Amino acid sequence: MIPVAWYLILSGVLFAVGLAGVLVRRNVLVIFMCVELMMNAVNISLVAFARSFTGVRFAGDAFVIFIITVAAAEAAVGLAIIVSMARQNDSIDADQIDLLKD
Amino acid sequence: MTAKDIESILWLVPAIPLAAALLNGLLGIVFLRSKAKKNLTPGQLTIRYATSFIGITAIVSALVVSIICLVFLIGQPAPKEATARPDEAKSAQLMTTGQAASTAKLAAPDLQTAQAEPENLRRVEVKEVYTWIASGDFQIKVGFLLDPLTAMMLVVVNTISLLVHIFSTGYMRDDNGFHRFYTYLPFFTFSMLMLVLANNFLILYVFWEAVGLSSYLLIGFWFSKKYDWGRLLPPAANVKAFVVNRVGDFGFGLGIMWIFVTMLGNVGSDYAKAHNITNGFDRLNYANVFGAFNEALKTNALGQTTLTLICLLLFMGAMGKSAQVPLHTWLPDAMAGPTPVSALIHAATMVTAGVYMVGRVSPLFGNSSSAMLIISIIGILTAFFGSTVGCTQKDIKAVMAYSTVSQLGYMFFALGVFGWVAAFFHLMTHAFFKGLLFLGCGSVIHANEEAIHEGFHEIKHNAEAWAKQRYPNDPAMAEEYAFELFEAAEQAIEYGVDKNSKDELLRMGLDPQSMDYMGNLFKGMPLTGFSMTIGAAALAGIPLTAGFFSKDDILGITFSRGADNGINYVIYAIGLFAAFLTAFYSFRMIFSVFYGKDFRLPAAMNRLAYEGMNRKAAELGIANFNPREIVNFVDGYASKTEAASSLTPIAVKENTPNMSFPLLFLAFMSIAAGYIGLPTAIVGEGNNFFESFMSSPFQTALTVKPLPREDAGTTIFLLILSGLIAIAGVTLAFVMYHQRRASLPERAGQLSGPLYAVSRYKWFWDELYNLIFIKAGLAFFNGLRLFDKYVIDGAVNGVGWLTRQSAQQLRKVQTGFFGNYALYMAIGLVAVVGLFYVLSGNKIF
Numbered sequence: 001m002i003p004v005a006w007y008l009i010l011s012g013v014l015f016a017v018g019l020a021g022v023l024v025r026r027n028v029l030v031i032f033m034c035v036e037l038m039m040n041a042v043n044i045s046l047v048a049f050a051r052s053f054t055g056v057r058f059a060g061d062a063f064v065i066f067i068i069t070v071a072a073a074e075a076a077v078g079l080a081i082i083v084s085m086a087r088q089n090d091s092i093d094a095d096q097i098d099l100l101k102d
Numbered sequence: 103m104t105a106k107d108i109e110s111i112l113w114l115v116p117a118i119p120l121a122a123a124l125l126n127g128l129l130g131i132v133f134l135r136s137k138a139k140k141n142l143t144p145g146q147l148t149i150r151y152a153t154s155f156i157g158i159t160a161i162v163s164a165l166v167v168s169i170i171c172l173v174f175l176i177g178q179p180a181p182k183e184a185t186a187r188p189d190e191a192k193s194a195q196l197m198t199t200g201q202a203a204s205t206a207k208l209a210a211p212d213l214q215t216a217q218a219e220p221e222n223l224r225r226v227e228v229k230e231v232y233t234w235i236a237s238g239d240f241q242i243k244v245g246f247l248l249d250p251l252t253a254m255m256l257v258v259v260n261t262i263s264l265l266v267h268i269f270s271t272g273y274m275r276d277d278n279g280f281h282r283f284y285t286y287l288p289f290f291t292f293s294m295l296m297l298v299l300a301n302n303f304l305i306l307y308v309f310w311e312a313v314g315l316s317s318y319l320l321i322g323f324w325f326s327k328k329y330d331w332g333r334l335l336p337p338a339a340n341v342k343a344f345v346v347n348r349v350g351d352f353g354f355g356l357g358i359m360w361i362f363v364t365m366l367g368n369v370g371s372d373y374a375k376a377h378n379i380t381n382g383f384d385r386l387n388y389a390n391v392f393g394a395f396n397e398a399l400k401t402n403a404l405g406q407t408t409l410t411l412i413c414l415l416l417f418m419g420a421m422g423k424s425a426q427v428p429l430h431t432w433l434p435d436a437m438a439g440p441t442p443v444s445a446l447i448h449a450a451t452m453v454t455a456g457v458y459m460v461g462r463v464s465p466l467f468g469n470s471s472s473a474m475l476i477i478s479i480i481g482i483l484t485a486f487f488g489s490t491v492g493c494t495q496k497d498i499k500a501v502m503a504y505s506t507v508s509q510l511g512y513m514f515f516a517l518g519v520f521g522w523v524a525a526f527f528h529l530m531t532h533a534f535f536k537g538l539l540f541l542g543c544g545s546v547i548h549a550n551e552e553a554i555h556e557g558f559h560e561i562k563h564n565a566e567a568w569a570k571q572r573y574p575n576d577p578a579m580a581e582e583y584a585f586e587l588f589e590a591a592e593q594a595i596e597y598g599v600d601k602n603s604k605d606e607l608l609r610m611g612l613d614p615q616s617m618d619y620m621g622n623l624f625k626g627m628p629l630t631g632f633s634m635t636i637g638a639a640a641l642a643g644i645p646l647t648a649g650f651f652s653k654d655d656i657l658g659i660t661f662s663r664g665a666d667n668g669i670n671y672v673i674y675a676i677g678l679f680a681a682f683l684t685a686f687y688s689f690r691m692i693f694s695v696f697y698g699k700d701f702r703l704p705a706a707m708n709r710l711a712y713e714g715m716n717r718k719a720a721e722l723g724i725a726n727f728n729p730r731e732i733v734n735f736v737d738g739y740a741s742k743t744e745a746a747s748s749l750t751p752i753a754v755k756e757n758t759p760n761m762s763f764p765l766l767f768l769a770f771m772s773i774a775a776g777y778i779g780l781p782t783a784i785v786g787e788g789n790n791f792f793e794s795f796m797s798s799p800f801q802t803a804l805t806v807k808p809l810p811r812e813d814a815g816t817t818i819f820l821l822i823l824s825g826l827i828a829i830a831g832v833t834l835a836f837v838m839y840h841q842r843r844a845s846l847p848e849r850a851g852q853l854s855g856p857l858y859a860v861s862r863y864k865w866f867w868d869e870l871y872n873l874i875f876i877k878a879g880l881a882f883f884n885g886l887r888l889f890d891k892y893v894i895d896g897a898v899n900g901v902g903w904l905t906r907q908s909a910q911q912l913r914k915v916q917t918g919f920f921g922n923y924a925l926y927m928a929i930g931l932v933a934v935v936g937l938f939y940v941l942s943g944n945k946i947f
Contacts, residue, residue, distance in 0.1 A: 019928055022921075022924050022928075023921065023924055023925050023928060026921075031921075094919065094920065094921050095919060095921070097918075097919070097920070098917060098918030098919050099918065100916075100918040100919075100920060100923070101916060101917065101918025
């Protein structure tokens, strides 16, 4: 059996990649994709823990499926926001959006 | 006359002067507001003189009532000794009727239990004249207490006040504040009368302060004075008097509060229960306080230390009011007021308040021998201090002021050695002769000022004549030059010519109070000279004057108390030495003012006028100017044979009778007052009228510390000794200031060197206070100011600055770019994980 640490390392690497993407990229769409990436890194660790440490089957997996479902909904909302943003500003460059300041 | 009648008229004594003060104040405000005398209409002038008439009438009425009270008390039988047997006391009680019985019940000193208490008929207490504050069981009442001590004070205060009122009609004749003066004087008298009449500590304190207020108003009477020959100006002097008194009153107030707290505690509550006292405020009544304290001391409910501390706090107030070292500094500066006010302050109304208070509270003081010892030490120190300083002052009023300081010292050490009656005997005789000496000083100063003004007229007249002769063709120029020269001379005489000159005359101008420019005034003012000589004789203690008997009474008691405590012999010796100095300085004043060989005023005026006119002439460019052609003052008393037309005789003249009469009356009293208190040891027990009359208020104190009696032989020896001492002092003054005034005083000053400086500069008290309280105080408070500015304000402002700055920096964090926020979150995440990693001892995995 593959030790849980390997899954966690994978999860950590994926998370780090996603985080780096969120911090570095300017395209809101790419940032959004990176956020998905981070979420999935978490999903991986969740599944890995569930397999390794609980006797109950599908306990962790059920959570992950929930998360993916919610994430789908969230992706729909997020993409809708991005679309409306693009319509308003003619741009989806994160550096030009500072509405939070007001 | 029964006690009831006295009770019903007693309120008139303070009420009439108060009414006069209010009426005069009202008249002044309505009719005479801030108008100079020369601008008044005849009607207003009438009102102006009416104010003095109202004042005098009021004091006469108050005096008459006081004398009635005094005569009533003298007519009553003397109270029996406190150790009287109960049956005697009972029979005495039966004799009295109604009101008298009930008033006297509380009154008698409560050494014995209430039942055995002897009746004291020489004591009338009016418990409620007026209710000041009524609040349930706590009612603050103004009550009066009349006993021999009060009666004596009432008569003395009113007598001196009356004479001062009469004298002032002359002295203040041309003053623009005439009506204001006659508003303050009755008010001052009223305050002092209330102070001595009060029957409880709170009212005593209220009028203690009222006396301070009146003295403040009167010392600063000439508040617009700009130049006073180097003395402290009135607006500063009255503040000084007030502030120094405040130091003493701080202690006095604390003492009274302590008494009140004690009376509200167990000591007073037990007493109140035993004597049925329901009103909380009645616990401050003298009789109750003394009774409760005596009982508490007997049962040890009250410690000696507490009593001593209370007494010392009260004494602090007395030190301030009665100018005892080290709180005496205000009194000499209080000379800034008009001279009649000085007479009033020094003789009757202000400085005696401290002595009176210690006498009044004698049942407490008498139980604390350590407090008494401190009083006598302070007293003798003050007596010695005052007499040394008096020897070298040039200002005639300053001599008298330090003399008062010294004589008050005598009174206090008399109190300190349990010589209660002697202290008040001296207080009374001192009131007469010091009132006389001050009014005499006023008379001399007034006459001097008049003579100087006469001189101004002469200069003006002569300068005009001279200029007309010199410039016959140019009357306009002559008039101008005459005016300029006259003004220069006047300025020179009033203010001096050169502020940097070493010569005091040229620097300060002609001070009408300085004895340097007096001499031989007897020829011009025989009445003043005669009466002041008698006053000085009484002050010096020349045999058979009042001062001789009273001062010797004090010294004799101190000597006899030496058997009790060796330190009293030391006090006696210093007191005797101070008496010698007193005789010296009082006659130094008399000889240099009234006798001496030459009349010095003309020479001083000539010198200043010439100096001023010479300078002016040089400025105006008058060639060959000789001021002698204008004016040449000569002694107006000298034989007129050589009086050529170029000489201007100038003389000091006796004042009007309204100023001389009080002097003569007081001169009579300065002799006569001594004969009501001839030494007991000589005239026999009971024949010393003053002592047998006055001893009843002090019976409690006397019983605690019985006085050892001296035998007649010792008394006579002491009398002769102090008489010889006084005569020796006078003789020394005679040689120095009458026979060889030109050379000897200066030689003596040079010979004594630093001693002279110490005396001349008043032991450097003012300089010391300046250093300690003003300089060091200023430095300290300046430090505090800097602390406040930089540390306190720095902290407050620093917090503001920090908030502002940090907010300004932090503001930049809010960019609105969500990328940044994401970065912060990431950093936070890393930080949290890192923290866990560190906290869990590197064992996160």
